[in-house]
Amino acid sequence: MSTHNLLMIEDDVRLADMVSAYLGQNSLSVQHCADATSGLAQLQGAGALPDLVILDLMLPDMDGLEVCRRLRAMQGPAAKVPVLMLTAKGDPMDRVIGLEIGADDYLPKPFEPRELLARIRAILRRRGDDAPAASAVRSTPALRFGSLEIDRDARTVTVAGQPAELTSYQFDLLVALAERAGRVLTRDQIMEAVRGRELEAFDRSIDVHMGRIRAAIEADPKAPKRILTVRGVGYVFAKQQD
Structure with a gap:
């Protein structure tokens, strides 16, 4: 390293x-x-x-x-x-x-x-600090959902062209959901999907991060259209466009 x-x-x-x-x-x-x-x-x-x-x-x-x-x-x-x-x-x-x-x-x-x-x-x-040099990595297409764009290579998120501020962990949580758009994921499945997250986290921490992600990407975080809560199960990233 x-x-x-x-x-x-x-x-x-x-x-x-x-x-x-x-x-x-x-x-x-x-x-x-x-x-x-x-x-x-x-x-x-x-x-x-x-x-x-x-x-x-x-x-x-x-x-x-x-x-x-x-x-x-x-x-x-x-x-x-x-x-x-x-x-x-x-x-x-x-x-x-x-x-x-x-x-x-x-x-x-x-x-x-x-x-x-x-x-x-x-x-x-x-x-990505321990990742191979950029020249050795194949470019990954950005994820686009209407006005929301997630650039996995640059690790940036924009909404209608404006940057959305997320921590490193919140970015990875968003990518994990977006790459599985339409699938309902439990909190455990979400944590398992985040690369490098080997350690245990408590459920409430995921809820906190989801709230922060919604505040960054949703037009109305209190009435989210992208990241939906499935009561008693977990979360789903909605596929619908703006």
Whole structure:
């Protein structure tokens, strides 16, 4: 695996040192910021952006959720940097809120370093960072449904020519549904269809992501026409045109 550069925003210096050492043995370079202010400054600076941010929920100067909100509100490529959120709280609602505001994944503390590594690699695979060079990959036709266009190669989504902002995981969820348009999929089937998502996720996380996808691509997210809920089963991507 090629070297990737990560930014870890974590006030526990001992934990950050341990994680940095472990990930460094696995071709992942970690830069550490001990508070939200310095982390955001790093993301807004003139240097190269990290491939992924490991973000603690509990920081001394700012809530990790607010850091994620500010990151997603930035202009330019910084807004799309994947975020893996660490939370010491056991309440699933903290994870739900993190996903709702744009985190790509979460990991409760305490955690096994191997699980952190697996989740990081899964996110990077979904982004395509570990894919072969573009010249060696055959172009994949875009998926088009009326005004909605999903470019799987560029990993972009547009609605009537306007970009729709999705996280890496949400993009893959949308592709999984669109490639199976007209088929009702359970939550388990959706998660299995997303490449690189080997790890368990709870049902509510899928519902949160679907809500975010609807907000990005539907004219009226409260009355969706593309992604429909099949009560008691899962979701279906409707084939109908605009």
